[in-house]
Amino acid sequence: MTLVLDISRLLRRSMKAAPTGIDRVELAYANHLLHPDRVAGARFLARTDGWSWNVPAPRVARLIEHVAARWAAGHPAEGAAQARRLEAFLGLDPGAFGSVGPVSANAATPSESAALRAALKVLLLGGGPLRAPPPPAGALYVNVSHQGLAAPAHLQRLLARRRLKALYLIHDLIPLTHPEYARAPDEAKHRRRMATVLGTAAAVIANSGYTARVFSDHAAAEGRPVAEVVAAPLGIDATLASSADPVCTPQPYFVTIGTIEPRKNHISLLHVWRHLVERHGPSAPRLVMVGRRGWENENVIDIVERCRTLGNHLIECADLSDQTLVQLMRGSRAVLFPSFVEGYGLPLVEAMSLGVPVIASSIEALEEIGQAVPDFVDPIDGLGWAQAVRDYAAPDSPRRAAQVARIGGFRPPRWDDHFEIFDALVRRLAAVPGTEPAAAFIAEPGRDAGRVGRPFSDRP
Structure with a gap:
């Protein structure tokens, strides 16, 4: 046929x-x-x-x-600018995210x-x-x-x-x-x-x-x-695991990946982070939000742009190259997926294929593809998410180590x-x-x- x-x-x-x-x-x-x-x-x-x-x-x-x-490659100018911002945010030396090319003042996204x-x-x-x-x-x-x-x-x-x-x-x-x-x-x-x-x-x-x-x-x-x-x-891309080395940061950080839209539940995650910063101050872990702005997200954007409490503990990125994103995930304490509903969840699979722990919503699609490896938390359990982040941020976290051991038995879908x-x-x-x-x-x-x-x- x-x-x-x-x-x-x-x-x-x-x-x-x-x-x-x-x-x-x-x-x-x-x-x-x-x-x-x-x-x-x-x-x-x-x-x-x-x-x-x-x-x-x-x-x-x-x-x-x-x-x-x-x-x-992503967008060379925007990707380079985002990489430099990330390096400053995470306390890394310039160039830690690899050579992504210089930022040109005349560079612009092509129409x-x-x-x-x-x-x-x-x-x-x-x-x-x-x-x-x-x-x-x-x-x-x-x-x-x-x-x-x-x-x-x-x-x-x-x-x-x-x-x-x-x-x-x-x-x-x-x-x-x-x-x-x-x-x-x-x-x-x-x-x-x-x-x-x-x-x-x-x-x-x-x-x-x-x-x-x-x-x-x-x-x-x-x-x-x-x-x-x-x-x-x-x-997943067979070359993903060998595409970039992790970065080593002086302070623990977490990554969440997804378009900023209501079902991704960024709003709950941001409330969790404000709670952590209010209780732990400068020692609270940092959060990197990766994804383009979608729709009906005014409350999320208001917090991102106007919440003074989060201050230096939050950064938003949207134009990262594949290499930078892989490096970013590999250096994180975990990748977070607090979604209310998903059909699949490809970034979750990609994270685990890199050996990166995942904390995810206890919803059917993510539980199916996670193969009992991630830590699952109800998407409306804010205190449960806060505790999971605290546990994973600890330098010698037993909870994180347990998931790293489970990931060893994970077989990514090919x-x-x-x-x-x-x-x-x-x-x-x-x-x-x-x-x-x-x-x-x-x-x-x-x-x-x-x-x-x-x-x-x-x-x-």
Whole structure:
């Protein structure tokens, strides 16, 4: 069976200095499908504004190289500035976080349009016009990013015209199960995404057993169960553990990683830290908040920017290179995940794969992937979190040492494991005879969608 990976998100996100977890997943899938010894005859597709671009594999390989290098380096100017701020905050010598390049007064984040043009140049202009043929009838369309599922008319026409089966990777259903933690429009948007999946999927992969259960419950409630739903934990970068050495600081510090949004529960963590500073003064441990500012976070930002008590005990960072982040985690007493809800939790797995202890919320998804290694604390137990931080900050902490011993038995999920599950699912789908698309998804006849060397339109 021919596989067709939708790389629309990867193309759009190629302009960013730092990836999200979903970006890393689409990159991993593209890498997997580019290897003919693993998958024969894979195709790649990018969709935008009613057009579908069939992208030759060599162009995708060039795009991946461009994107991976950009993400590894972060934004040179901002990353260097953040690294220098971190060194001062943690009492380190300049350059402790490695050589990330000088800060230029004239350096600026490239505009979105300029960065996208650069990505398109890498993808489209590096060797003549596109000449990849369109997806063959009966191929398997693979979407691992939720990209384009909320406005599905274009995708539905593509699936119908080319008689494609569809396989989706679902990351979470949080806007449906916990709408209070999402932006107001996101509940309806995610409901449309899941309706697209339920209306077109031959099978679904979930990033955890928890997500698989929640999705199956949603499908049953909608009266539209999917034939097969499998859980395949996401892997981590195999080079992560050897990418950087830890830093040694004169004062203990902790790290929390995640977009500053309500479900990540930064607000409780900041109250815990104020409690610690009020009781322990200058000897209280420090907190490094890593993540971009998201939405509905005014209370958190007010504390970050205006709380005098926290003063020199808190720093916020958003543009760290991968190397700096790994060094930062390795030097910490623990990485903290106080979330109210998660679908998976890739940074938690990455921390433990580095041998770094984790203190995490006692929620189903994190308990599943943590394999009984982290210390789990209820996300609303402020005193429990404060005590855990105090215990781990101690120079010879028995509680921390116990987790370090447990980490020795932790087996991080690998991308090879994930793709074994994926490949087996593809083989099962290939053995199932093709079916006609649902009548509601069959587009009206239109112009030829398979013209060589040009994008094809799926507009009616």
